Amino acid sequence: MSILVLKRAAIAALLVIAASVLTFALVAAAPGNVAALIAERMAGPNASAELIARIAADLGLNDPLPVRYLRWLGDAVRGDFGISLRSGKPLSVEFAERVPVTALLLFGGGLIAFALSLGLGIAGAISNGGPVDNVLRTISLVGASTPNFFVAAVLVITFAVTLNWLPSFGGSGPLSWILPWATSSVLPASILSRVVRVNLQDAMSRPYATTGFAKGLTRSGVILQEALPTIAVPFLTTFGAQFALMMVASMVVETVFALRGIGAFFIEVIRFRDFISMQAILLLFVVFFVVTNLVVDIVCMLIDPRIRKAAGA
Amino acid sequence: MSTASGPIYEVGDLVIDLYAGNVSVRAVDGVSFAIHPGETVAIVGESGSGKTVMTLGPLGLLPEGVTVDIRGRAQSGGQDLLTLGPRRLSELRGRSFGVVFQDPISALNPMKRVGPQLAAQARRLTGATGREARQAALDLLKRTGIPDPDDRYFRYPHEMSGGMLQRVMIALALAGKPKVLIADEPTTALDATVQAQILELIRQLQREDGIAVLLITHDIGVVSRVADRVIVLYAGRIAEEGPAFEVLTAPIHPYTIGLLDSVPDLRKSIGEPRQGIPGVPPDQSMLVPGCRFAERCPKVEPRCRTHRPPLDQVRGRAVVQRVACPPQLRALREMADA
Numbered sequence: 001m002s003i004l005v006l007k008r009a010a011i012a013a014l015l016v017i018a019a020s021v022l023t024f025a026l027v028a029a030a031p032g033n034v035a036a037l038i039a040e041r042m043a044g045p046n047a048s049a050e051l052i053a054r055i056a057a058d059l060g061l062n063d064p065l066p067v068r069y070l071r072w073l074g075d076a077v078r079g080d081f082g083i084s085l086r087s088g089k090p091l092s093v094e095f096a097e098r099v100p101v102t103a104l105l106l107f108g109g110g111l112i113a114f115a116l117s118l119g120l121g122i123a124g125a126i127s128n129g130g131p132v133d134n135v136l137r138t139i140s141l142v143g144a145s146t147p148n149f150f151v152a153a154v155l156v157i158t159f160a161v162t163l164n165w166l167p168s169f170g171g172s173g174p175l176s177w178i179l180p181w182a183t184s185s186v187l188p189a190s191i192l193s194r195v196v197r198v199n200l201q202d203a204m205s206r207p208y209a210t211t212g213f214a215k216g217l218t219r220s221g222v223i224l225q226e227a228l229p230t231i232a233v234p235f236l237t238t239f240g241a242q243f244a245l246m247m248v249a250s251m252v253v254e255t256v257f258a259l260r261g262i263g264a265f266f267i268e269v270i271r272f273r274d275f276i277s278m279q280a281i282l283l284l285f286v287v288f289f290v291v292t293n294l295v296v297d298i299v300c301m302l303i304d305p306r307i308r309k310a311a312g313a
Numbered sequence: 314m315s316t317a318s319g320p321i322y323e324v325g326d327l328v329i330d331l332y333a334g335n336v337s338v339r340a341v342d343g344v345s346f347a348i349h350p351g352e353t354v355a356i357v358g359e360s361g362s363g364k365t366v367m368t369l370g371p372l373g374l375l376p377e378g379v380t381v382d383i384r385g386r387a388q389s390g391g392q393d394l395l396t397l398g399p400r401r402l403s404e405l406r407g408r409s410f411g412v413v414f415q416d417p418i419s420a421l422n423p424m425k426r427v428g429p430q431l432a433a434q435a436r437r438l439t440g441a442t443g444r445e446a447r448q449a450a451l452d453l454l455k456r457t458g459i460p461d462p463d464d465r466y467f468r469y470p471h472e473m474s475g476g477m478l479q480r481v482m483i484a485l486a487l488a489g490k491p492k493v494l495i496a497d498e499p500t501t502a503l504d505a506t507v508q509a510q511i512l513e514l515i516r517q518l519q520r521e522d523g524i525a526v527l528l529i530t531h532d533i534g535v536v537s538r539v540a541d542r543v544i545v546l547y548a549g550r551i552a553e554e555g556p557a558f559e560v561l562t563a564p565i566h567p568y569t570i571g572l573l574d575s576v577p578d579l580r581k582s583i584g585e586p587r588q589g590i591p592g593v594p595p596d597q598s599m600l601v602p603g604c605r606f607a608e609r610c611p612k613v614e615p616r617c618r619t620h621r622p623p624l625d626q627v628r629g630r631a632v633v634q635r636v637a638c639p640p641q642l643r644a645l646r647e648m649a650d651a
Contacts, residue, residue, distance in 0.1 A: 207414060210374055210420070213373065215489075216437070230422065
């Protein structure tokens with residue numbers, strides 16, 4: 001068991017390293033010269049070639065790529081991501097301020113998506129072709145195919161502008177979190193509720209569901225006690241993927257609701273061509289994706305006895 | 314058999330139509346039978362003869378996605394199962410009727426440890442509490458002949474063999490102390506050596522508890538080993554019914570004769586061609602007026618194709634044997650008169 005966890009963790013670490021190489025290479029290959037950019041910001045459009053050369057030398061930009069990569073990675077591991085060209089602050093300081101905002105957005109939205117999708121998926125399975133099932137199917141279809149900026153706009157117009165119940169942007173107390181959470185959970189909740197519904201339906205056609213009926217359970221009893229435990233792995237796997245994608249969606253959600261998180265920052269630094277920040281944020285994204293999947297894999301291993309067995313535990 | 318106490322389960326004029334899309338099939342076409350406490354009744358027939366539908370249908374145990382229309386009576390303990398709502402019916406399952414399915418590997422929930430599942434069932438059905446329920450589960454494992462129950466208690470289905478799992482399945486069916494045990498092909502998915510053990514186990518438990526066993530099978534060998542009575546089903550209708558010994562040794566219905574004839578007999582020389590029954594079972598989506606076996610029957614008469622044969626008692630035998638074949642019954646009478 002623990003050997004398997006270590007194995008998975010080692011693979012995850014390799015993934016992070018591979019992705020960090022890729023990230024570094026992409027940013028290095030992107031058009032634009034960091035030294036020139038900095039010089040331009042220091043001395044205006046007519047910065048001298050000398051200044052550019054000095055900055056490049058200072059930053060070690062003349063060293064071979066592998067050396068630069070290792071230096072960058074070594075610093076990053078120690079928590080030094082460099083200084084943001086956009087804000088002039090160390091990125092470690094930016095992250096310390098912004099990661100908690102994004103984390104709160106993701107965990108709130110993720111929790112809502114988790115609970116809502118289970119509840120709606122189960123309700124649909126219990127209704128089984130009835131009106132509840134059909135309404136939920138339609139809602140989830142709409143929810144899964146509506147872009148999040150549009151969802152945000154609809155929610156803001158409805159609850160902030162028209163009804164004036166909730167603030168239209170974040171960062172102003174607990175109530176201000178409701179609309180960002182709702183926006184970021186619509187897509188994952190829609191997709192996940194379908195995953196729950198469809199997998200429950202499949203489980204209900206299995207012989208063990210019939211055994212559940214034979215044991216004397218009612219249909220709802222069979223859904224909750226027999227079918228639900230067996231869908232844990234597909235549900236959690238999809239949840240992990242959707243949760244990771246919420247990080248991507250945070251770029252839009254944070255920008256729309258003026259939340260000072262990582263996602264909004266990423267959009268900002270792209271606009272500013274702040275390569276140093278982009279590199280650091282991409283690395284953060286990669287680590288987040290890999291860790292999320294690692295956690296899901298380990299949880300699935302813990303709850304499904306068959307995976308445990310396949311793992312030779 | 315103690316028939317004096319009256320049947321524990323009685324089915325009358327049962328008709329079951331199955332609908333899938335716009336196709337409808339009359340899977341069970343006017344079947345009546347009764348089973349008494351302590352009795353083992355085998356329901357024999359080939360695949361598609363309706364034996365599973367006829368037994369599991371009234372209990373509401375047919376798979377989801379198939380629309381079922383059931384008419385007739387299915388009485389147990391003064392109640393008609395066919396008139397009960399889903400909740401009342403679910404209360405009878407597990408308590409009055411225990412069910413053992415064909416393939417225990419897929420019929421047991423892969424996410425559930427066997428012991429705790431049995432304990433939960435004991436808690437739900439007998440009102441046992443924590444420690445009692447655990448003890449009840451261990452007792453069930455012991456009774457069904459599972460070695461080292463304390464160790465097996467925390468096992469998952471995938472960690473046990475098919476034979477052991479079928480014992481767990483039987484334990485699960487018995488947890489609610491049912492009066493009728495329905496076993497749907499309980500040995501078909503098992504190794505030959507294990508089959509005998511499972512049959513012996515069912516027989517032994519039946520002797521101990523005096524429960525009635527309704528055994529669905531296509532295996533004549535199984536029938537001869539455990540059944541008191543046999544119901545031979547063909548295309549949703551009873552062809553012949555009677556004590557196992559009489560039906561197996563002196564079958565009357567041409568289908569029963571053909572069925573028994575097609576069973577390989579190891580004592581006969583190898584290579585001797587098997588008889589078998591020519592033709593295939595009828596398409597049950599078409600309702601025919603006459604005998605469903607007519608197309609394949611060596612004794613067919615014109616009247617067979619137009620009139621449904623009644624299930625009549627055989628006269629002149631000491632036991633109750635019923636056969637749905639007027640030509641054969643007439644031949645028997647003529648032989649007796651001569």
